[in-house]
Amino acid sequence: MIVRTLKDCENSDRSVSTETWKSVRLSLADDNMGYSFHITTIYAGSETPIWYKNHLETVYCMSGNGEVETVSDGKVYPIEPGTVYILDQHDNHLLRGGSEDMQLACVFNPPLNGREVHDADGAYQLNETPLQDA
Numbered sequence: 001m002i003v004r005t006l007k008d009c010e011n012s013d014r015s016v017s018t019e020t021w022k023s024v025r026l027s028l029a030d031d032n033m034g035y036s037f038h039i040t041t042i043y044a045g046s047e048t049p050i051w052y053k054n055h056l057e058t059v060y061c062m063s064g065n066g067e068v069e070t071v072s073d074g075k076v077y078p079i080e081p082g083t084v085y086i087l088d089q090h091d092n093h094l095l096r097g098g099s100e101d102m103q104l105a106c107v108f109n110p111p112l113n114g115r116e117v118h119d120a121d122g123a124y125q126l127n128e129t130p131l132q133d134a
């Protein structure tokens with residue numbers, strides 16, 4: 001069994017920050033679970049274009065508020081604690097933080113390897129180097 005704490009992972013290279021979000025990667029590919037599991041904070045008032053062409057992602061809101069817009073049809077879905085959205089179609093989308101930061105639990109298939117950040121299209125590539133300590 002593998003046991004980690006959010007606090008320990010926040011203070012390690014498992015924590016990845018950008019201008020609009022922070023991701024703490026509690027479980028990555030080298031745990032050999034077939035998925036990775038992250039706690040993500042989306043900053044209030046931010047907008048992030050995302051298009052996971054190489055991954056499927058499920059996102060569950062634990063706290064805060066925001067919205068997600070699917071680019072293909074312009075539909076906007078409010079996000080609040082208890083909301084889950086499931087990107088089963090590799091959906092191109094815009095993720096927005098609301099009046100306060102959102103805390104999300106995120107699962108990726110295939111699993112992320114390490115410190116991936118979005119490329120110009122809002123995707124993660126598949127060939128990121130694994131963490132040294134993981």
Ligand code: 9YT
Nearest residue numbers: 021023038040059104106
């Ligand atoms: C919801 C989402 O995809 N936010 C971007 C960060 C991502 N969850 C990650 O790398 O943990």
